[in-house]
Amino acid sequence: MEFVAGIDIGAKTVKVIIMDGKREVRGKSTVKTRPDFTPxxxxxxxxxxxxxxxxxxxxxxxxxxxxxxxxxxFRDVQIxxxxxxxxxxxxxxxxxxxxxxxxxxxxxxIRIHDGGKVREFRTxxxxxxxxxxxxxxxxxYLEVKVENVGDLSIKSDKPETISSVCAxxxxxxxxxxxxxxxxxxxxxxxxxxxxxxxALALIKRAGLEDEVTFVGGVARQKGMxxxxxxxxxxxxxxxAEPEMAGALGAALLALRRxxxxxxxxxxPASRPESRxxxxxx
Numbered sequence: 233m234e235f236v237a238g239i240d241i242g243a244k245t246v247k248v249i250i251m252d253g254k255r256e257v258r259g260k261s262t263v264k265t266r267p268d269f270t271p272x273x274x275x276x277x278x279x280x281x282x283x284x285x286x287x288x289x290x291x292x293x294x295x296x297x298x299x300x301x302x303x304x305x306f307r308d309v310q311i312x313x314x315x316x317x318x319x320x321x322x323x324x325x326x327x328x329x330x331x332x333x334x335x336x337x338x339x340x341x342i343r344i345h346d347g348g349k350v351r352e353f354r355t356x357x358x359x360x361x362x363x364x365x366x367x368x369x370x371x372x373y374l375e376v377k378v379e380n381v382g383d384l385s386i387k388s389d390k391p392e393t394i395s396s397v398c399a400x401x402x403x404x405x406x407x408x409x410x411x412x413x414x415x416x417x418x419x420x421x422x423x424x425x426x427x428x429x430x431a432l433a434l435i436k437r438a439g440l441e442d443e444v445t446f447v448g449g450v451a452r453q454k455g456m457x458x459x460x461x462x463x464x465x466x467x468x469x470x471x472a473e474p475e476m477a478g479a480l481g482a483a484l485l486a487l488r489r490x491x492x493x494x495x496x497x498x499x500p501a502s503r504p505e506s507r508x509x510x511x512x513x
Contacts, residue, residue, distance in 0.1 A: 235286060236293045236490060238482025239273055239307070240316065241265065241300030243336040243365075244449065246272050247479040248280040250291075251487060255323075259284030260476060269303035295486035297478050299337075311485055313478055314342055314353050320481030321445040322348030325469040329441040332431055332460070332468075333477070334450040336364045339427075341434035343441060348481070354437045356430060363427075364450040370406055370423045374416050381420050385455020388421030395426070402426065424459035432463050445469040447477035 233252055240247040242265060250259035261279035266272045273296075281288060296307040297316040304310075313333075321331040322344060331342040339356040356363060371378045392409045394402050409419050427450070435444070444464060450456050451474035461468055471477070 234292045234490065235290050236483055236486040237277060237291050238479040238486055239277060239296045239304060240478035240482060241269055241273060241296065241298035243299060246276040247476050248276045249476060249479040249483040250280045250284040250286065251483040269300040270305060273304045293486045293490040295482040297482045309489060311482055314340060314350060316478045316481030316485060317447055318342050318344045318350050319348035319484050320477035321447055323480060323484055324471045325443060325445045328443045328445040328469060330435060330444045332435060332444060332446050334364055334448040339363050339431060339434060341438040343439040352438045354434045356434060367423055369403065373406060374419060376416060382453030382455045384417045385420040385424050386458060388417045390418050391425055392418045392422035394422045421455055424456045428459040428463040431460060443469055447474045449475040
């Protein structure tokens with residue numbers, strides 16, 4: 233049995249999926265992202281291997297994705313986040329043709345073919361108001377934990393309007409709502425509604441098709457899911473671990489690449505430096 237790894241180095245966390253040749257997940261892990269990507273990637277990989285009951289030498293191929301994908305010296309290949317997220321979402325929900333990925337720093341709308349190949353995609357601009365980082369800043373100002381904002385948003389009875397496209401101006405709106413006596417629940421739902429409206433604009437530009445699958449860490453927030461469904465006027469698919477879609481897609485593509493190499497009668501290219509030789513502080 234051959235095993236591969238998909239490593240997704242995101243802005244907030246590093247995710248790893250270990251997969252076998254039957255496309256079954258054998259191990260996974262999540263570790264908070266730190267500035268030195270090599271040690272944190274290795275830490276996350278070791279945790280996933282431990283769960284799988286494997287050693288590094290058991291891996292035949294490693295694919296990396298995420299904004300830190302170039303900074304993992306023991307990788308075999310690096311693949312863009314858009315490609316990996318699309319493939320991971322299609323694996324989880326085979327009938328999906330539209331994927332929304334909201335992470336800490338970016339939002340992406342992706343239209344895909346059957347099987348997860350990308351047809352079209354759009355990303356938000358650099359402003360934090362269009363991604364999950366804005367939720368974290370709002371939660372910090374409102375003095376609530378990020379893990380609680382989804383449940384707070386669900387309890388809203390009169391969502392406040394957050395209309396600014398600039399994160400700084402949006403924060404000013406939040407301050408005004410607090411000063412006016414608005415509840416935390418209604419303000420957080422306003423934040424979620426704002427993100428959902430921006431997501432809808434991206435999805436329309438990429439091409440809205442059924443089914444829609446929502447991935448990324450923000451998809452864990454129930455209030456965000458509800459806001460998105462009401463904005464899109466349809467149910468959306470959400471996996472139990474939506475933040476793992478990129479690592480899952482990387483593992484799937486690593487396995488496909490390895491199979492192609494085997495079909496062509498080649499051996500995987502040797503690395504300039506073996507994983508065992510990489511020293512991590």
